[in-house]
Amino acid sequence: MTPGHTPIKQINPTNPPRADFLYPENSMAIPKKKLDRSAGTGAAVFRDTLYTSRTLILADGRELSVTQGAVSVPVGDTLARDYLEQHPHFQPQE
Numbered sequence: 001m002t003p004g005h006t007p008i009k010q011i012n013p014t015n016p017p018r019a020d021f022l023y024p025e026n027s028m029a030i031p032k033k034k035l036d037r038s039a040g041t042g043a044a045v046f047r048d049t050l051y052t053s054r055t056l057i058l059a060d061g062r063e064l065s066v067t068q069g070a071v072s073v074p075v076g077d078t079l080a081r082d083y084l085e086q087h088p089h090f091q092p093q094e
Helices: 078-086
Strands: 043-048 052-059 063-066 070-074 090-093
Touching: 043 078, 063 070, 070 078, 078 090
Parallel strands: none
Antiparallel strands: 043 070, 043 090, 052 063
16 A cells, blocks of 8 residues: 555445446436325425515414425415415415
């Protein structure tokens, strides 16, 4: 061994690295989920284009919190979803 050089770590043959770690093109692509407004489960996410943090008060008195520039509401919550869809500072995310 040459002074000042560290030896290369050997790969353990019983536990080799995953192929997708070494070669990302071998990993399987996961399709993006589309926002299904007809479903009663899940959440709709909206990006706030003006603020990264704020509190929104809905007409029925509920609060929605914007954190890290985004707010999520249940897909079945039509009041919150309609408010966010009509507000000029919010963009729906897929």
